[in-house]
Amino acid sequence: MKTDDTAARRHWMSVLARASADDMRRCLADCPPLPDHVTLRGPETGLVMTRGRAGGGGAAFNLGEMTVTRCTVRSGGQIGHAYVAGRDGGHAELAARIDAALQDPALHDALHRNVVARLAQEQAAARAEAARRAAATRVQFFTMATMR
Amino acid sequence: MAYVAVKGGERAIDNAHAWLAEDRRGDPAVAEIGTDQIAEQLGRAVDRVMAEGSLYDRELAALAIKQAQGDLIEAAFLLRAYRTTLPRFAYSRPVDTAAMQIRRRISAVFKDLPGGQVLGPTYDYTHRLLDFALAAGGQPPPAPEAPADDMRMPRVSDILGHEGLIERDGAPDGEPGDLTREPLAFPAGRDLRLQALARGDEGFLLALGYSTQRGWGGTHPFVGEIRLGEVSVEIEPPELGFAIDIGDMTLTECQMVNQFAGSKTVPPQFTRGYGLAFGHAERKAMAMALVDRAMRAEELGEDVKAPAQNIEFVLYHSDNIEATGFVEHLKLPHYVDFQSELETVRRMRADAMRMQEAAE
Known part of the structure; x- marks a missing residue:
């Protein structure tokens, strides 16, 4: 896979991992149906050992595990993969199916527009809202103003 | 040896568990609590169980809390037992706390640091008066918002580090040891110490951290920075050959800054202790950072005299699952x-x- 393709796929996989199965189904309602698929692996739940770095940027250490569910499907000529945090097999399977379909040039644009772009926008909006709430709690020191 | 070996024990155990189930449910006239309510409304308990159970999964932690009737150590025990039933798929890439989506970020040493002091959802500055209005229930007003500039929030250690007054993070290389795979052996490197502290009992670490402040291995600490927010978790599945995000997790990070007189090889500077914990867990992250720094005594040429500086003592007693197992047996x-x-x-x-x- 070319570098650009890899970057695009990384992006949509991250968006799908952060969405819920319900979010994806809602967006898929406006798309042509996903092609039939064969499940090659899973969905199965396991663990990822997460890591941090000493001091934030030093040597790595093992922080603790998190649950993750993975699924691999084949649909059309494409292989779709998903690794998503949590234990929702339906989420992982749907994400893998969409990953496969997005690699099909005939399906890519509609799916990207209706699912990936829309979910990415919703996720960005949620992040922006959290950032605005945080900004409202930023301390405004008046010391400098009164010293002038 | 257990009660089942005694004739009649089996029935007594079954009956005891039946009573426990009824006791757990409480008065049937009172609505049953849902695990979603625990996950949403008892978030700090969920965070603690995830940290000490060493398993990040809010739903499972909420279920464990319900099952354990709110006994958080028992709940953490349930998570530890559950994790043994799952296969390990991967190690993540180290999370990048500098890229955290910040909800809270404060420094007790620099007032005007880039990004500013962001209080976030905190209990600090509350008066610790019981709020009887809460007992009546009701919807709180929405939290205010303010324009969020795109200001970066560099870690405070990176800001002060440029002057050489504070020790740097050290080399970012090396494959860390894993306590869940190999039994603890001594001398234990900082990687293993941090892993043990991250899953260690908050109460034990709090008491040890407190002891260092009171002179049992004094470290003259300042809170360089505390940050709370979401970081993305990345893994690199071999079948893909590139890294992907699998989701976000909430972390609390504490950079403790400690006075250090210097040694033969190192000029006087500030040294650091580090804390990182699952969820919103400020007390835990702070205690972890204090104890991390205390355990670096030998490395920094300080006398090892106090319990918090004794690596073997701390690591052998910080795990509350092991501790409760041995005490309760x-x-x-x-x-x-x-x-x-x-x-x-x-x-x-x-x-x-x-x-x-x-x-x-």
Whole structure:
């Protein structure tokens, strides 16, 4: 896979991992149906050992595990993969199916527009809202103003 | 040896568990609590159970809390037991806390640091008065918002580090050890120490951290920075050959800055202790950072005199699952053990009395 393709796929996989199965189904309602698929692996739940770095940027250490569910499907000529945090097999399977379909040039644009772009926008909006709430709690020191 | 070995024990156990289930449910006239309510409304308990259970999964932690009737150590125990049933798929890439989506970020040493002091959802500055309005329930007003500039929030250690006044993070290389795979061995490197602290009992670490402040291995700490927010978790599945995000997790990070007089090889500077914990867990992250720094005593050429500086002592006693297992096993039947001890004490008493009689 070319570098650009890899970057695009990384992006949509991250968006799908952060969405819920319900979010994806809602967006898929406006798309042509996903092609039939064969499940090659899973969905199965396991663990990822997460890591941090000493001091934030030093040597790595093992922080603790998190649950993750993975699924691999084949649909059309494409292989779709998903690794998503949590234990929702339906989420992982749907994400893998969409990953496969997005690699099909005939399906890519509609799916990207209706699912990936829309979910990415919703996720960005949620992040922006959290950032605005945080900004409202930023301390405004008046010391400098009164010293002038 | 357990009660099942005794005739009649099995039924007693079954009946005891039936009563426990009823006791857990409480008065049926009161609505049953949902695990979603625990996950949403008892978030700090969920965070603690995830940290000490060493498993990031809010739903499972909420279920464990319900099952354990709010006994958080028992709940963490349930998570630890559950994780043994799952295969390990991967190690993540180290999370990048500098890229955290910040909800809270404060520094007690720099007022005007880039990004500013962001209080976030905190209990600090509350008056710790019971809020009886909360007992009545009701919807709080929405939290205010303000324009969020796109200001980056560099870690405070990176800001002060440029002047050489504060020690740097050290080389970012090396494959860390894993306590869940190999038994603890000494000397334990900082990687293993940090892993043990991250899953260690908050109460134990809090007390040890407190002891260092009171002079038992004093470290003159300042909170360089505390940050709370979401970081993305990345893995690199071999079948893909590139890294992907699998989701976000909430972390609390504490950079403790400590005075250091210097040694033969290192000029006077500030040294650091580091804390990183699952969820919103400020007390835990701070205590972890204090104890991390205390355990670096030998590395920094300081005398090792206090409990918090004793790596073996801290690491062997920080895990509350191991601790509760060993303490609580004492209540299981020790009939045979005790019978043999009883025989021994009887014999010793008889010997002692014979000696006394002979002497008289």
